[in-house]
Amino acid sequence: MIEAIDLFSGLGGLTQGATDAGVKVVYAANHWPEAVRWHSANHPHATHACQDLRQARWADMPRHDLGLAAPCCQGHTRARGKGADNPEHDDSRSTAWAVVDCAESRKQDAWVIENVPEFMNWTLYPAWAQAMKALGYQLAPHIVDCADLGVPQHRVRLFMIATKSKAPLHLQLPRYEHVPARSFIDFDSGNWSSIEKPGRAASTINRVANGRRKFGDRFLMPYYGSGSGLTGRSLDRPVGTITTRDRWAVVDGNRMRMLTADEVLAAQTFPSSTLRPNNHRLTVHMAGNAVPPLAGKRIIQALKEAA
Structure with missing residues (x-):
């Protein structure tokens, strides 16, 4: 079985998607204690770390084959602006370097990295991409509307596929029928x-x-x-x-x-059994930051089929 780690794991959208695709997530990390708490509750068999991943000890991770990561997107997305003089946004964007550091240390076979499409407009994106290529990875960006993967939500995201292949690995992603919002509204x-x-x-x-x-x-x-x-x-x-x-x-x-919080989770395709805070705002915050599990599952399935 393929084993994976999930960096910036949050509520566990990529972890759930990987699990549903037949991948075993053995390690998950996030800097926010509340997110780690609920990820641990839903995925107790993974090792968890609560830390700033730019200061992580990669050698402490269990052996694995696949890296999953959803670095902070707030510094890239147009929803909150991208002021060049905003230190908070600079700090957010810098989290992507944790992927490079981890890849250099653990030499994973492949990575699935999720972010907003504007990630590739980042001033330092060419340097980031060159660093990944220097480590032997070919990069294949996929800009996907999650609705086309069967998620009942229009959510356009970048899924960067990094593989140690001779050429970039462009996935064959079927276009699924759109699922209406009424499917999750009670x-x-x-x-x-x-x-x-x-x-x-x-x-x-x-x-x-x-x-x-x-x-x-x-x-x-x-x-x-x-x-x-x-x-x-x-x-x-x-x-x-x-x-x-x-x-x-x-x-x-x-x-x-x-x-409702349950409807928000359903719109993101989290299972109805997902454990979550009783606090509505906290649940919505964590869910809104997450990768839809169904999107993660279908991206990872396509990667497994293509590898």
């Missing part, structure tokens, strides 16, 4: 409130009215952002990108509510 759960309640913002009322005209009584609507913001979104298509804070509201006639 209209009998959640904290509903009246759309016309006192204090409701006029902009929200307008969005609801626009959505009703286009989709009828039931639809999705973002509370902030662009794209579907003015007209809402049909339940018959995947939801938009799940983020680290409440964004998507469900409208049902004269009532509305935000997605």
Whole structure:
């Protein structure tokens, strides 16, 4: 059996995906104690480390074949800006060097590295890529909408496949039928409130009215952002990108509510048995940072088939 490590493991999206693809994850690490706590609860057979991976002792890791990593994306994504003079963003982007350090030390056969597509626009990306190539890896970037992998969510992400092959390994990824948002929404759960309640913002009322005209009584609507913001979104298509804070509201006639934590996890394709905090905001934060397990599974399956 292929054995893997998961760096920046978070809630465990890549770990779950790898496990579902028949890969044994033997080690997982993250700098955030709360994430390590819940990853440990869901994947107790892996060795866990809570540390800044830029200061890791790679020799302490168990033997493995495959590296999985989802370095911080906040410094790259357009959602929060990429100001060149923002030290926090510089610090976030630098986490990608942990992959190079680990690859130099442990010499994995292959890597699956997830990030936002803007990762390749990073000023230091050419140096990062050259470092991986100097270690013997060929890089094949795959920019994928996770909805095309069967995730009920439009989530465009970069999956960098690094292999010790003669040429970059470009995966053959089947395009799966899109799964609608209604597949994970439970209209009998959640904290509903009246759309016309006192204090409701006029902009929200307008969005609801626009959505009703286009989709009828039931639809999705973002509370902030662009794209579907003015007209809402049909339940018959995947939801938009799940983020680290409440964004998507469900409208049902004269009532509305935000997605529940369980719905957010389902939109990310975490199993219903996933252990999570009782705290809604904490769960949404961790889920929004995660790689959808189904996307991870299908990427890793394709890698196994191509290797």
